[in-house]
Amino acid sequence: MKRIFLLLYLGFFLVGAVSAFSGFDAVFDTEITEEDSKKTNITFSGSVDINLDYFFSGTLETSQELDLSLLVASDKVETEASLRFETQTLQVQVDNLSLTYFSSWGTLSLGLLKKEWGAGDGVHVVDVLNAFDYSKGFSEDLLAMKRPEPMALATFYGKTSTYELFIKPTYLPGTIPYEGKWSLLPASFAATDIQEPKTDSLSYVQFGGRAKTIRGNLDLGLIYMNGYLMQSGYGNFVFDYSDPSNPFVSSADIVYTKTQLLGAESTFVLGQWTFMGEGGYFFSEDASGTDPSLYNSKWVYLGGIGYLHPASQLYLSLTYHGHFTLHYDSVDPLKLDVDYLQAYDNKAYGNNITLACELPLLSERLTLHLGGTYQIETTGYVLLGSAKYAIRDALHFIVQGAVYGSIEDTSSIFKTWDVLDWVKIGVSHTF
C-alpha cells in the first residue's frame, strides 16, 4: 500500500505545476511578482533543531532534528512532502506526503495526511482522523503528536458551507510505548508477549465526513465517522501459572474496536470572547458492553472559553472535556476489561480541565506558552511551558519543559510519567 502511495505521489509530482501561488499574483502586476512566483514554484523549506534535554530523574540527553519540506504548487495541483530525521532514533519519519488537486467544486487530497477536526483550543473530543503518538509523552503541538495516515479527503465548498468526505483504506492505530522510559504498559503486563494485528489492509477501511456552516457569529459543524477507536483494546489473554502464587499474562492480542461517531462542533465569537463546544456519541460494536476486549459506547463532550486581551494580545483559554462510558460496571469490573483498564479511578466518566495561554512580548520577539491539563477523577496533571525568543526571524532560542504528577496517589497516565519531568533548551534554525 505504501508503495502505491509513493508511486502515485511521484507521478503527480512529475505532472505538477508550472506556476505557483505567491500571494495575489493574479491581482498584482507580473513584473514585480513574477520573480517571486518563480521562486515559490518549488518551495524547499525546513528547520534544524539542536536540543539539550534534562530529565529531573538525572538523565541528560542531546538531540538533533532535521525537518525538510518540499512543496510544488500550481493553480490546479499542489504536492507536498515533509520528512523528519532524528539523530536519537536515526529514523526518517514521513510527516506529510500529499497531493492536492484543486477544482471548481473544491479540492481532493491524497496521501499520508494529518487533519484536525473540532473547535477546541489544542484539545478535542471529536478529532478522529489521526491517531496519536505517545512515544515521547505529551507535546504542546497537537499536530506533531499525530500520525499521518493514508487517506483521500475531498472538500466541497459552498458560499458559507464546507463539506468534507474522507476515506481511509487502512487503519493506523495510535502509538502506545511498550518499552523505554515513556512505556505505558502496566507492570502486570511487563512479561507479556503482545501481538499486534496487521491493519494495513482494506478490511480496515474507514470513512466519514464533516459539514461546516457559518451562521452569523456561529460556526457549526456536524461529523460522522465509521471506523476504529484510536485506543487499543486487549484480548485473548494467556496466563502463565508456573508460579501459582503469582500468575501473570504471558501473551495477549491487541484488538481494535469498530465504532461510529456522530458528533458536532461549534465556535461562537462575542467580542473578545470565543466559546467553543464539541460533543459526540461513539457507537461501539460492543454497544452492550459484554466483550471485555472491546470498548463500550460512550458520550464525549467539550466546552471551552477563550479570551483575547486586545492590547497585549494575551490569549487565555479554559476547556472542560470528558467522556461517559455506557454499561460500565464499576461495582464488579472485569479487571481485564479494556474499559476498566482505561478508566480513571474505576469510574465510567472522566473529566479534565485544560488551561492554555499565549503571550507575545518584545514586539513578538518573545512568545510565552503555558498549558496544563488536570484530570479530575485521578487528580493527575501535566504542565507544559515554553519560551521562544527570536534571535533573528529564522533563528530561535527555545526553553521548554513539562511536569507530570498527581495530587493523590491514584493511577493515571500522568502518575505513570511522574518521574519524567523534563526541561529542554535548544536553538531552532528555519530556512
Place this chain on the structure above:
Amino acid sequence: MKRLIAIAFCMLSLCFLAAETPESIMIKVMEVQSSKSSALDLLLTLKDAAGQTRERRIQTLSFSEKGETSTITIFLSPASVKNTRFLTLDDEQWIYLPALKRVKRISATEEGGSFMGSDFSYADMDSTTYDADQARHTLLSESEESYCIESVPFSSSVYGKTITWVDKTTFLPLLVEFYEKDRTTLIKKLTTEELDIIDNRWITKKLTMTTVSSGHSTSLEILQAKYDLDLDEGYFTTRFLETGRL
C-alpha cells in the same frame, strides 16, 4: 449700490463655501484614502532601538459594499508565518494556519494589539485618522502647506486624542501624533516619508510609525497599490482562505 452689496454678499458666501472646517478637512482626509476596493502589497520593516531590523511582507485585498468591508490578507514573510491568511467579513474574522492546515474563527477585537509585532496596531492598519462622526475635530493651526487638527474620539478608542498635520494639496496626513487616554502623553508618531501618484490618486507610499517610549519604529512601504479594481468575490470566502485559490 444694491449691485455692489449683492456682489459683496456673493463673494463673502463663496469665501465661506471655500473655507475648510476641521470636519470637512478630516472628511476629505478619509475620502482621499478610501476606495471601493483596493489591493496592497506592503513591506513592514521593524527597527528596534539598537538599529536591528526585521522585515514582514503582506498582501491585502479589500472590498467595500453597503457599508460592509471584506478583507483578505496573506502573510508572505517571514518563513514562520508564510501563507498565514486572514479573512475579515465586516466584524467577523477567520485565520488559516498553514502549519495546521486549519481554518479557525477568531475574535476580531484586537484593535489596540500590535500588528505582527510592529508599531502599528490593528486599528492603525485600518485607519490612522478619524471621520467627522467619530471624533471632535479642532483646527489648532494652519500654515501655507498644512492644517494641524486635533481629534478627540467620541467613544472609547485606543487613543485619547490624535493631532494630524494634513497636506493642503493632497489632503493626506503628513504627521500624526497619537496620545494616551490622558490626552497629554505622546505614545506614537506617524511620519509620512514619501508620496506617490497611483491610478491618478495621491497615496502615502512610505510612512514610519515610532513608539516614543521604546524608540522602536516600523516603516510601512507600499510596494504596489491598486484601487477601485474589480475583485473576484471568491477572494473573500473561506474557500480561498483555506486553499489560496479561486
